[in-house]
Amino acid sequence: MSSTDLQIRDDGRLRHFLSTEGLSYGLLNEILDTAESFAGVAEQSVKKVPLLRGKTIVNLFFEASTRTRTTFELAAKRLSADVLNINVNASATIKGETLLDTLRNLEAMHVDMFVVRHSDSGTAHFFARHAQPHVSVINAGDGRHAHPTQAMLDMFTIRREKGADFGRLRVAIVGDIAHSRVARSQIHALNLLNTGEVRIIAPRTLIPAHVESLGVRTFHSLREGLRDVDVVIMLRLQNERMQGALLPSEHEYYQLYGLTEEKLSMARPDVTVMHPGPINRGVEMDSQVADGSRSVILRQVTYGIAVRMAVMSMAMQQNPAQESNA
Amino acid sequence: MPSPRIRIAGGRLIDPHNRIDDELDLYIADGRIAAVGAAPDGFTSDIELDATGLWVVPGLVDLCARLREPGEEFKATIDSECRAAAAAGITTLCCPPDTNPVIDTPAVIEMIHHRAQQVGGARVVGLGALTQNLDGEHLSEMFALKQAGCVGVSNALNPLASTLIQRRAFEYAATFDLTVFLHADDAALSANGCMHEGHVSTRLGLPGIPESAETVAVARDLALIQQTGVRAHFGRLTTQRAVRMVARAQFDGAPVTADVAVPNLYLTELDVIDFGADYHFIPPLRTQEDRDGLREGLRGGTLAAICSDHQPHEPDAKRAPYPATEPGASGLDSLLPLTLKLVTENHMLLHDAIARVTSGPASILNLPCGELGRGRAADVCILDPDATWRLDKNSMNSLGKNTPFLDWEMRGQVRYTLRDGNIIYSRD
Numbered sequence: 010m011s012s013t014d015l016q017i018r019d020d021g022r023l024r025h026f027l028s029t030e031g032l033s034y035g036l037l038n039e040i041l042d043t044a045e046s047f048a049g050v051a052e053q054s055v056k057k058v059p060l061l062r063g064k065t066i067v068n069l070f071f072e073a074s075t076r077t078r079t080t081f082e083l084a085a086k087r088l089s090a091d092v093l094n095i096n097v098n099a100s101a102t103i104k105g106e107t108l109l110d111t112l113r114n115l116e117a118m119h120v121d122m123f124v125v126r127h128s129d130s131g132t133a134h135f136f137a138r139h140a141q142p143h144v145s146v147i148n149a150g151d152g153r154h155a156h157p158t159q160a161m162l163d164m165f166t167i168r169r170e171k172g173a174d175f176g177r178l179r180v181a182i183v184g185d186i187a188h189s190r191v192a193r194s195q196i197h198a199l200n201l202l203n204t205g206e207v208r209i210i211a212p213r214t215l216i217p218a219h220v221e222s223l224g225v226r227t228f229h230s231l232r233e234g235l236r237d238v239d240v241v242i243m244l245r246l247q248n249e250r251m252q253g254a255l256l257p258s259e260h261e262y263y264q265l266y267g268l269t270e271e272k273l274s275m276a277r278p279d280v281t282v283m284h285p286g287p288i289n290r291g292v293e294m295d296s297q298v299a300d301g302s303r304s305v306i307l308r309q310v311t312y313g314i315a316v317r318m319a320v321m322s323m324a325m326q327q328n329p330a331q332e333s334n335a
Numbered sequence: 336m337p338s339p340r341i342r343i344a345g346g347r348l349i350d351p352h353n354r355i356d357d358e359l360d361l362y363i364a365d366g367r368i369a370a371v372g373a374a375p376d377g378f379t380s381d382i383e384l385d386a387t388g389l390w391v392v393p394g395l396v397d398l399c400a401r402l403r404e405p406g407e408e409f410k411a412t413i414d415s416e417c418r419a420a421a422a423a424g425i426t427t428l429c430c431p432p433d434t435n436p437v438i439d440t441p442a443v444i445e446m447i448h449h450r451a452q453q454v455g456g457a458r459v460v461g462l463g464a465l466t467q468n469l470d471g472e473h474l475s476e477m478f479a480l481k482q483a484g485c486v487g488v489s490n491a492l493n494p495l496a497s498t499l500i501q502r503r504a505f506e507y508a509a510t511f512d513l514t515v516f517l518h519a520d521d522a523a524l525s526a527n528g529c530m531h532e533g534h535v536s537t538r539l540g541l542p543g544i545p546e547s548a549e550t551v552a553v554a555r556d557l558a559l560i561q562q563t564g565v566r567a568h569f570g571r572l573t574t575q576r577a578v579r580m581v582a583r584a585q586f587d588g589a590p591v592t593a594d595v596a597v598p599n600l601y602l603t604e605l606d607v608i609d610f611g612a613d614y615h616f617i618p619p620l621r622t623q624e625d626r627d628g629l630r631e632g633l634r635g636g637t638l639a640a641i642c643s644d645h646q647p648h649e650p651d652a653k654r655a656p657y658p659a660t661e662p663g664a665s666g667l668d669s670l671l672p673l674t675l676k677l678v679t680e681n682h683m684l685l686h687d688a689i690a691r692v693t694s695g696p697a698s699i700l701n702l703p704c705g706e707l708g709r710g711r712a713a714d715v716c717i718l719d720p721d722a723t724w725r726l727d728k729n730s731m732n733s734l735g736k737n738t739p740f741l742d743w744e745m746r747g748q749v750r751y752t753l754r755d756g757n758i759i760y761s762r763d
Contacts, residue, residue: 030538107651107654107655108655108656108659109651109654109655127656129656129657129658129659130539130540130541130610130656130657130658131539131541131610131656131657131658132656134609134610134656135610135655135656135657139654151540151656152540152541152658153540153541153542154539154540154541155540190540193538193540217536217537217543218532218533218534218536218537218543218545219533219534219537220537222534222537222538223537223538
């Protein structure tokens with residue numbers, strides 16, 4: 010079963026959300042439209058809709074996360090679902106309980122949805138493959154493979170800033186593409202939304218093999234890569250990357266790939282600057298840029314809740330648009 | 336029990352080593368080939384096997400099969416796998432030293448031999464550890480291991496600590512005329528990798544094993560082989576470039592041989608695309624060009640053997656996210672039909688294909704088997720070349736049911752297997 014078959018129901022609707030790869034233009038836009046309808050919920054005094062009342066959602070995090078887990082939790086609560094957070098440190102699973110045991114045990118407690126994060130690529134697929142028919146799985150990040158809700162909130166942000174026509178946009182992703190699940194999901198989503206040009210900018214040590222097969226143009230110079238772009242997405246550089254032989258020093262990385270006002274001047278004047286957070290100020294970008302008028306970094310966090318509400322409700326077949334049509 | 340006098344009558348006898356392919360009867364007595372064609376004077380048979388419409392070929396020799404005993408009997412046992420091998424026409428299995436305990440003392444190899452003899456299925460030979468406990472630093476007692484019957488030495492999948500230790504290990508093995516069996520891998524380049532580094536690993540975000548992990552190791556190993564003069568064998572090559580490097584070294588006269596595992600002849604990195612744990616192999620499945628290069632190396636003889644790289648697992652070993660699964664496939668059951676498939680798909684001539692699973696590996700192991708010459712051990716596989724069957728959990732005899740070839744239609748089915756003149760498998 011391909012991953013596309015796995016995440017889509019027979020009627021074409023979303024069953025699991027594992028990866029942006031293989032989804033359709035229509036479905037991605039449906040996610041964005043649904044998120045748009047939820048964006049207003051947060052501004053109401055009662056920040057809740059009853060779509061998932063009585064449903065139980067488990068946030069199953071095998072990898073530390075504050076931001077992503079919190080936004081998933083808020084999204085679930087605003088949909089009126091019951092939420093259980095389980096942080097499993099690796100040692101508990103090493104003791105002998107397999108991941109499959111964990112899944113089966115939680116299913117026995119009548120859980121309706123799993124939000125899963127794990128350091129192994131393919132974990133969300135594994136859960137989806139073995140889950141019972143009524144259970145949905147949302148990928149909250151698996152290894153270096155995918156982080157589809159992050160990518161969709163970035164698409165939502167771009168659509169809000171630049172409009173729905175991605176065809177006229179040049180988007181550059183800067184930083185550690187090789188180890189980034191966010192970058193992979195962004196690249197697939199941008200291409201599915203017919204983005205005019207997707208660029209990646211990084212030294213060769215941070216670019217994975219045959220990356221052009223994902224549908225991107227590669228640059229090694231930040232200045233050249235930023236020329237005339239409409240959106241620049243900076244990736245977080247994990248500290249451990251500095252310890253191997255991938256990069257010589259933070260200093261040299263900042264010199265070459267750190268985003269400054271001066272380098273940003275190569276881009277279009279109305280360029281939008283994004284970052285999935287948390288930012289290493291003075292490494293990936295200058296504070297002046299991070300806090301500047303073209304930065305939408307905090308808005309990304311806000312939109313994250315609406316996008317996750319959209320994906321959760323769609324996977325549970327509780328799309329408000331559909332209900333009003335009925 | 337003395338072995339019976341057997342006449343195998345009416346079959347097509349194919350013995351690539353002795354350049355025989357004809358309708359000839361085979362006569363067996365005292366566990367050996369007594370005659371080919373005409374009966375020896377005064378021969379009377381205890382058993383007549385009617386091979387009309389069947390092929391009679393040497394028993395297969397498999398250069399790399401993990402039996403999981405001692406140490407991992409929950410995956411498979413010597414008993415289960417020696418019987419499975421017999422049912423697959425395999426009469427000699429060579430097991431690598433990474434058992435638990437490791438084959439680094441005579442006691443372990445003697446125990447394995449003893450168990451295999453009790454089973455009465457395929458013959459088992461073993462490789463001794465090149466270093467103690469495969470630690471990569473301290474040479475094992477290779478002379479003692481050779482005396483105990485080890486047919487070669489190997490560090491299995493474990494790296495050696497340095498090129499200096501590798502040089503010393505090669506020199507010491509060469510002192511006792513032992514063949515060193517190598518896994519061509521630069522451990523630093525392949526570290527944490529779980530599939531071929533290429534566009535599929537990039538798409539799936541799986542840590543990759545670059546081609547250079549193999550080619551760098553082959554270059555290094557060849558340099559030390561040429562310097563020390565040790566006889567060496569590269570097991571399970573996966574890349575076209577490595578095959579060409581070995582071909583060049585052979586042309587230059589280096590005492591080096593190589594083999595390929597069945598999965599790499601049919602599958603590629605593309606098969607991993609849905610995180611399928613049955614496609615998780617170390618060394619990994621490579622590109623289509625590599626697969627074609629391996630077939631070419633097999634045709635031309637650079638690769639003198641096809642092995643099953645048999646790695647039976649319990650179901651849980653494959654029930655996890657891909658990177659957390661154990662690599663390898665159960666391969667005994669499919670070795671013969673997938674070797675014959677190379678012929679039906681026109682990648683190889685029949686005689687060459689059969690040689691790659693009989694005389695080729697026997698010669699690498701320096702064993703007097705893999706052929707049907709008079710006086711040789713009567714290791715024989717009698718098969719129906721046209722019978723088709725489906726590979727599935729019921730048709731597999733190995734205890735390990737983990738295979739990427741599940742539900743493939745197989746052509747060629749074993750009817751009888753004889754080892755040392757005894758019928759160790761009969762389909763009837």
